[in-house]
Amino acid sequence: MSDSPWWQPHRHADRRPALMARNRIQRAIRDWLDDNGFAEVDPSALAVSPGNETHLHGFATEMVGNDGKARAMYLHTSPEFAMKKLLAAGEPRIAAFSHVWRNRERGKLHHPEFTMLEWYRAGEDYTVLMDDCADFLMLAAEAAGANEFRWRDSVCDPYASPERVSVAEAFADFAGIDLLATISADGATDRDGLAAQLDKAGIARALHDSWSDLFSRALAERVEPHLGRGCATILDRYPAPEAALARRAPDDPRVSERFELYACGVELANGFGELTDPAEQRARFQHDMAERARIYGDAYPLDEDFLAALAIMPEASGIALGFDRLVMLATSAPSVEAVMWAPVAG
Template identity: 70%
Template structure:
């Protein structure tokens, strides 16, 4: 019944087993976080800045004051800024099931409004988050009564230890590209060096493509389809140029403490060893907004309170996981709308 509204009683009856599995998964994950000593928090969605990544698009609104004056605000694309302020305030282990909004995103795995599971560990290395991810995959499968995670014909064993693979290793394995050779010792990218390798790998290169555009093209077309099959993949050590919120790896300034979790070829989570230098963070945000202005003709304001709080924030690791996607894989649902209680029309 693809054209039948979600609130049709027959369609709802078909969807209800998936929604009940969603509830069981959420309860299981909440129990796990409680047992691990986490505090659940509820960050406000309305923010002065929705986030400052060039290719994330927000929903804007006007907040009308008592005097009738309008103030431009945004629905957050992530609860990150608010949660890091809580770390600065003294919280040490926190998590949230937060509704977030992202514009220009709609499809089988994308909804304009979705649930993000985000958590932070103060004073702990980002590799601990990888262990957390493995535990949550197991819990989700158990709660759904699934032996395997599924998406289309792809399967992933949630009980197997994930593979940990650097971005450079993945590019070499699946595209024959030496990614680190296109980065200067300080992480500055060499667009032409990457373009030559991408062209040699048989992918199209346009004159206007930036280094980041080329990286993304290889990742999407040659790398991601191979990740998370059989067992989950932790794609680690992203180029520092592609990790605006992460600190650099201590052994190689070209790469950063950033990883993504994949299962069944689907990206599930994005984790970081968090950057806590406000001056460096400001520089990166401004560069991201310059790129956004160049590509899309708009920019978002910086959250000055966030940058001030960053100076007080302790070393920490943090991660955001697409909860609805996890439910999709645990239940085998083909579309994200199948596992949302009330999908956006």
Template identity: 60%
Template sequence: MKAPQASSWWSPDRHADRRPFLLARNRVAAAIRRGFEDQGFVETAVAALAISPGNEAHLHAFETRAIGPDGQGAGLYLHTSPEFAAKKLLAAGETKLFEMARVWRNRERGPLHHPEFTLLEWYRANAPYEAIMADCAALLRLAADAAGSRQLSFRGQIVDPTAEPERLTVAAAFDRYAGLDLFASDLAAAARATGIRVADDDAWADVFSRVLVEKVEPNLGIGRATILCDYPVSEAALARPQPSDPRVAERFELYACGVELANCFGELTDPAEQRRRFEAEMAEKQRLYGERYPIDEDFLAALAHMPPASGGALGFDRLVMLATGASRIDQVLWSPVPDLPPPRL
């Protein structure tokens, strides 16, 4: 009989090291459920198999095939988020809902990424997206309390979870940390002049993402959390435009210790505009990766009946990492997904 590898996550020694993180995970999950239920939220449990896994260019899904009793089949996907189903429930009449959803994203593996993870997603009907900002700040405090910690930490960076998050627009962040005008007529040329690598065939979104990752994100959520808000409309496929400035959308991301924790929107409810954005995202996906995902027509139909709403999606495993001081996401997962086997020669 072949002996198990010493690095197996279930080996007693390794499990003993991981167990305090895992028990803290359970406490944080229980506290989050209590917190939402105390506010009158309903916990949902939507189907993981979907017609469309999401229509954002850089999301990569796991595809499967459903076979009926007659032997005929059709392609389905493991969802990358419960968002489409949750919004259908808002259209059905729910007003405050949350879910601790198991989700799947392909091409993701690293200290902060895992192919299968837990996404805390919640929605408030008829609420401004500033209400979701307040929810995010409360979740940081709640997680730290449940984990028995006075701080959030990762790679030497520390955040006080009781401190009010800094609110910073994307335009202000580009100016502060990269010395760039986000709305410059030629962002690529301006970025290249500051030393950012820009290829001749880079689209505007490529340049935007590179500046964000290289210059902006490492400076966010240091000492206290940062709410990075008012993303360009082109970088917010599911968010409604900001009434005061149509160039930007009601999208924000929550950062702590330089780690992106949450992605939140004032939700777009215009079916025609949502279709246009999905088609643009899938055209970009085709350009970059040579593939596209179907559009969920049922979701677009539901949008016409959905009330104004705001919502958030927070990486629960990452939150537990920061609350417990874990250095890798697999430390806070009860059963990590196996590593890919080496390629056969």
């Protein structure tokens, strides 16, 4: 790819077909959302907390009041907290195309500012979101005029029904790891047991890796490259320790109602059966922020309004999809930046 800036006319001429496809894809999804009774909402980007997951890095700023006093604020990493407040307020089906910001993230599949499509269904099971995902894959392909999705050496048929596999099954099949043997019913994990299994599988690790670090290493090295090849993959029933905002599966407390959607080995979406217990959510956030402080030396505040809203929020399912990644795959673009109208400089 040329090193000249994206705003040079010759570069823009090369990029424009994919950008126009982006507009068509967004329009098609918006029409689908409207036809299916979703209200499109527009959450504020400024938030008292950027999110409370251990490895998410927010952009900090200040909000100065009329009295001249400054208050710490953040650009959100997801519109999730605001949208769940709208569920608590009584909205039954909502969706948003939101610009979100994540620090320390830039590459072919990452950008510090990107577009997230997030939608929620009150009173509906999280498996319904899997059908939504299948529809959006087809809509994106149709709008882009694509017969297939392509990323590097991987090809995926967006018109085929996605396969559904549990995380435990995928770890067993692709890494030879019995993941559930390292998780107890109360969510406690056996770090040493998982480390021994990674060693046996020949997966490199660091001496002080936590259970979560070990899980991520095995997922990235042995599992993800096999997902979404030929057809999309729904990787379901994530371990409970890896699902801070999802409720536990009723048939096995070691796993949660969380899935991720993959196409061409690329993670596209992250869906949940939403946790609505404010006490449990607070405890999970506090645990993750303690981990964050240990690893990075800082922590983010909790959104107390969000925790209060959970007490009246109905049972719901929700999901976030990386819209730029979807467009990238539908247009066979080399990176998410190639399908952004005006990428961040630098």
